[in-house]
Amino acid sequence: MSASTTPTSATEDPPRSRVGIGQRLLRLVQPLVLLFPAGVWLALLLVIPTLMILELSLHPGQRPGAAITPYGLGNYLQIFQPTYLQVMWRSFYFAIVTTVICVLLGFPVAYWIAVMAPKKWQNLLLVCFVLPLWTSSLLRSYAWITILRPTGVINSFLGLFGIPQQDLLYQDLSVLIGMSYNFLPYMVLILYASLEKLDKRLLEAAADLGANPQQAFRKITIPQTLPGVAAGSFLVFITSIGDFVVPELLGGASSMTTARLIYNQFLGATRNWGFGSGLSMLLILAVSISIALLLKYGDRDPDLL
Amino acid sequence: MDQRRPPSWQFILTLLMFGYMYLPILVLGVFSFNASPYSAGWSGFTLSWYGRFFNDSKILAALQDSLFVAFISVVISAILGTTMAVGLAKYRFPGKGLYRGVSYLPLIVPDIAIAVATLVFLAFMGIPLSIWTVVAAHVVFCLAYIALVVSTRLAGLNPHLEEAALDLGATPAQAFIKVLLPQLMPAIVSGCLLAFVLSMDDFLISSFTAGGGVTTLPMEIYSRVRTGVKPDVNALSVFLIGVSGGLAFLAEFIRHRGEQRRLGG
Numbered sequence: 418m419s420a421s422t423t424p425t426s427a428t429e430d431p432p433r434s435r436v437g438i439g440q441r442l443l444r445l446v447q448p449l450v451l452l453f454p455a456g457v458w459l460a461l462l463l464v465i466p467t468l469m470i471l472e473l474s475l476h477p478g479q480r481p482g483a484a485i486t487p488y489g490l491g492n493y494l495q496i497f498q499p500t501y502l503q504v505m506w507r508s509f510y511f512a513i514v515t516t517v518i519c520v521l522l523g524f525p526v527a528y529w530i531a532v533m534a535p536k537k538w539q540n541l542l543l544v545c546f547v548l549p550l551w552t553s554s555l556l557r558s559y560a561w562i563t564i565l566r567p568t569g570v571i572n573s574f575l576g577l578f579g580i581p582q583q584d585l586l587y588q589d590l591s592v593l594i595g596m597s598y599n600f601l602p603y604m605v606l607i608l609y610a611s612l613e614k615l616d617k618r619l620l621e622a623a624a625d626l627g628a629n630p631q632q633a634f635r636k637i638t639i640p641q642t643l644p645g646v647a648a649g650s651f652l653v654f655i656t657s658i659g660d661f662v663v664p665e666l667l668g669g670a671s672s673m674t675t676a677r678l679i680y681n682q683f684l685g686a687t688r689n690w691g692f693g694s695g696l697s698m699l700l701i702l703a704v705s706i707s708i709a710l711l712l713k714y715g716d717r718d719p720d721l722l
Numbered sequence: 723m724d725q726r727r728p729p730s731w732q733f734i735l736t737l738l739m740f741g742y743m744y745l746p747i748l749v750l751g752v753f754s755f756n757a758s759p760y761s762a763g764w765s766g767f768t769l770s771w772y773g774r775f776f777n778d779s780k781i782l783a784a785l786q787d788s789l790f791v792a793f794i795s796v797v798i799s800a801i802l803g804t805t806m807a808v809g810l811a812k813y814r815f816p817g818k819g820l821y822r823g824v825s826y827l828p829l830i831v832p833d834i835a836i837a838v839a840t841l842v843f844l845a846f847m848g849i850p851l852s853i854w855t856v857v858a859a860h861v862v863f864c865l866a867y868i869a870l871v872v873s874t875r876l877a878g879l880n881p882h883l884e885e886a887a888l889d890l891g892a893t894p895a896q897a898f899i900k901v902l903l904p905q906l907m908p909a910i911v912s913g914c915l916l917a918f919v920l921s922m923d924d925f926l927i928s929s930f931t932a933g934g935g936v937t938t939l940p941m942e943i944y945s946r947v948r949t950g951v952k953p954d955v956n957a958l959s960v961f962l963i964g965v966s967g968g969l970a971f972l973a974e975f976i977r978h979r980g981e982q983r984r985l986g987g
Binding site: 481528 | 730731732733735736739740742743744745746747749750753763801802803805806808809810812813815821824825827828830831832833834835836838839840841842843845846858859861862865869893894919922923925926929930940943944947948955956959962963966967969970971974978
């Protein structure tokens with residue numbers, strides 16, 4: 418036995434050690450090959466630009482091509498003017514109301530699909546529900562213009578019953594309709610993932626122990642899906658607080674939001690890059706705070722992020 | 723027995739919400755065939771909006787720009803995003819948390835902030851805006867989405883298969899290409915489709931990074947619809963919704979089949 422193993426190991430040893438050295442070298446090179454290109458791309462086009470607008474935000478009233486203004490907090494102080502505070506507040510208000518609407522409408526839908534619908538249809542139902550997400554958000558908002566405008570679908574329908582024309586478009590209401598329409602699929606997707614994981618034996622156990630369905634829902638379903646609700650709310654909140662397309666297309670001049678204000682500082686009439694950068698940093702800060710809250714109180718499941 | 727029970731309120735609400743989701747798409751579809759351009763009433767069937775849209779050189783040029791940007795960005799992102807996801811799953815190194823955090827940023831930071839930052843960066847570097855600056859900016863978010871989809875898949879893979887290949891004498895490159903890549907393919911493809919659709923849909927980042935000569939489709943659509951309803955946009959919408967709906971189903975189908983195969987094998 419030993420006579421047969423010794424020769425084979427002797428013949429196999431040299432190539433194995435060569436592979437060993439090669440592999441050790443590759444072990445150093447491989448991570449670099451895999452991680453360096455994407456890392457450089459992200460550093461150049463994401464990290465450095467973000468640091469640049471942070472720096473730019475400290476130059477009050479900096480305009481493109483103008484002489485560099487001295488450092489100061491002027492851009493951030495400008496945000497505290499009542500007009501701009503109102504704009505910030507409106508962004509926050511749209512985001513919060515959209516989130517609440519999406520939870521209230523999305524939970525029963527996700528619940529029905531995940532718990533009550535026939536098992537074999539669940540996947541298809543979910544896919545169909547989120548399918549509109551794949552279509553252009555501009556076009557989806559445009560479709561709402563067609564529906565809500567003074568001579569649009571709803572007003573024509575109301576007209577059949579002699580109801581006078583309603584001003585539905587270019588209001589806060591139309592922004593909220595458009596936003597909840599755009600973000601409801603995200604909420605349903607995340608709540609579905611959370612409800613699907615729900616341990617149904619717990620519900621049966623509760624029923625066996627004499628709990629009625631409402632009690633079981635309150636004591637088991639809600640606590641178990643709360644992390645999902647938190648993750649979904651977070652996602653809807655951060656996407657709607659920075660949304661530009663919906664308030665721009667469906668909102669009137671009075672529905673100015675932070676994203677629209679930033680847009681105007683760069684591509685619109687007022688070319689105040691310093692102030693625009695300050696506002697962008699504020700938006701990033703708002704999003705970061707929501708992430709911190711989510712990580713503290715929410716589900717750590719990376720699938721949900 | 724089941725049929726006699728009154729439907730639950732959850733069912734009715736779900737039905738209503740399906741209606742809510744599809745109403746706007748339905749409306750666009752119906753109006754794209756409506757002869758009257760401005761009224762909401764039905765005044766006869768026409769295909770003229772489609773004819774107009776297919777002969778609209780501005781729309782076709784914008785479509786071409788968009789397809790170019792989306793295609794190149796997705797190809798670059800597929801490579802960068804996949805290697806990044808694999809690298810992050812395989813290795814531990816100092817600063818890994820930071821790297822991973824940065825890679826999630828494009829999914830979280832609002833588009834407007836990314837768009838502004840990229841514009842400021844390009845302006846300060848003196849890089850002239852062109853279609854390539856749009857591509858560079860699109861790669862940032864495309865690679866993040868592809869990496870996300872790929873790393874979800876990686877988490878569910880059997881790591882021993884690649885080790886086995888290495889033990890059997892495959893070089894790391896061979897093991898990567900012959901063992902890992904085929905297993906990741908469904909995730910890469912569905913990630914690419916998602917990134918493609920997102921790139922085609924992006925309005926803000928393109929507007930901030932496109933030079934004078936470049937107009938992507940969302941930019942063209944935006945400039946038309948911000949002033950109200952344009953009937954030829956209806957035809958365009960139906961066309962685009964059809965294409966992206968098809969892509970969505972394809973992505974879901976590939977992902978689903980990949981999952982089944984994984985569970986089966």
